[in-house]
Amino acid sequence: MRETTTLEFKQQLSKSYLKTVSAYANYGTGKIIFGIADDGTPVGLTDPQDTCLRVEHAINDSIDPVPRFELSIEEDTRTVTLTVHEGPDKPYLFSGRAYRRADTSTVEVSRLEYGRLVLTGEHVSFDALVAKEQDLAFGHLEKELASKLGLKPLDQNSLISLELMTPSGEYCNAAALLADSNHFPGIDIARFGESINIINARHTFEHMSVLEQMQRTLEVFDTYYAYEEIVGFERIAKTLVPREAFREAIANALVHRCWDVRANIKVGMFADRIEITSPGGLPAGITEELYLAGGPSVARNPILANVFFRLGHIERFGTGIPRILDEYAHETVSPSFALRDSSITVMLPVTVLENVTLDEEAILAVLAKGSALTRSQISEKTQLSKSKAIRTLNALVEKGLVTKVGEGRSVRYERN
Structure with a gap:
């Protein structure tokens, strides 16, 4: 047995474990076992019952607000297991600070992470916050709403219905992201040559509507990966990478990225693959297994996601990854995914291989x-x-x- 992100050992009772209580309450249920050495060897406690009482009093007195937790005693090893549940009233603070787990250690959250915890505790998403810009125009959004939903004009009632405007008349961040001009980052595309040191072309789309960013990115994709094959008397349009898989990956990157990070989505275009990297790891409560299996969808930007859903750019119920995988179901290659704390990368391999018998x-x-x-x-x-x-x-x-x-x-x- 060894320590993990959700399991910590304490040989003796010391206040340092309260940081981990904060971390588990903020970011995901975990256990702390008292009476276990760092190498996983049970050493036992002199008085497990007393340890339980001291832990209970310490959590009630030192963690604000108090999370839900349970204590149990293992009589054979004389150890105490503390289970701390992730709570809805974030941030959970110890001595006025919030903590998170970093592999097998516990560290204080950054100022940015603290702000996200506050929003989560208030059940408010970043895209629902009032936007800095209030002088916004929606030409691109209006065209899509008219052509796909028959919705025109885009008046105040429509904006409120789409949750892009508050009843008091203020635009939210989702509105700014969909506006023709804004201060947000965008998509940076690099077309590489024989190595990453050789960039044959560069395209950057930022400070514009996310809908326009998506459209222009697809146009760049068509330039480099679309071709025609003559079969008999017909010209059949084909792509080196499944276009629907690429479109799905870009739409999901725009909808699920962390927009409070001042970084562009990176699209690396290579001869044998495309790599799409979006800022921000998995949303809280979503594991890697759930993500890859297309499990319950937790929208980081639910207002933006709803607009994309209504326009047909994404499916509402977390089907993005399964849809990407389905596009490769009959191919000899498969997409792959790299999930990190601060980013998610989707790798889409080219399906048409040259010089293969x-x-x-x-x-x-x-x-x-x-x-x-x-x-x-x-x-x-x-x-x-x-x-x-x-x-x-x-x-x-x-x-x-x-x-x-x-x-x-x-x-x-x-x-x-």
Whole structure:
């Protein structure tokens, strides 16, 4: 047993654990076990009952507001487990400060994070706050509302109905984000050459409506990744990366990013992939597993998300990731996701590979799900002879599309 983000050990009772109580109440339910050494070895407590009383009094006296918690005693090891539940009345403070977990340690939150906790505790999103700018125009939004919903003109009643304006007539941040001109960051696109040191083209869309940012970004995508294939007497429009997957990734980046971070969404366009990185990690209460599975959707900017939903740019119920995955369901490559504390990156690989033979495509297809297979398994699944399978696998390894893992009879091959 070892310490994790949601589990901390304390050999003795000391006030430092109250910082972790604050962290769990603010950011996610966790446990503190007293009578356990840092290496996970139970050492026991002299008087577990007394420890429970002291912990209970300390939390009631030192944490403001008092979170929901439970204490239990393990008689065999003479340890005490304190379970602290994430609460709705954030921020939960110890000595006037709020804390969070950083891997296995507990640290004070930044000023920006503290502000977010206050908003969460008040059940107010950033996009619902009154905007700094109040002289706003909505030409782009009006066009989309008219063409897709038949809504015109965009008068005060419509703005209030969309929650872009308060009943007293003030615009919120969501309105500013949708306005033709604003002070917010945007999208920075770089088209790379043979390496990240070579930038062949640069496009930056900022201080404009997020709807226009999305439109212009899709136009850049079409410039670099769309092509036509002649089949018989027809010209068929195709893309190197599924366009719907890219559109979904951009829409989700705009809707779910942290707009209080003064940084652009980064779009890196490469010959073999596109990387979309948006500022801000996962919303509180959403785990990596829930995110990838398309679990319950927690909209960081619910007003903006509602407008995007009504315009058909996103689905309301957290289906963005499953929809991206569905676009690659019949491809030999799959998208991937890098989730960090301060950013989320979606990587969309190119589906049309150059200089790949039919035999190589067959092997890539059976390795598409990421499972490592033996040469015999690959030969059986592809119906390639042993010698042809070996030659083809060696060629894929040389091209960097497949990795050979292990030695001798334990050799496996996996898709890069």
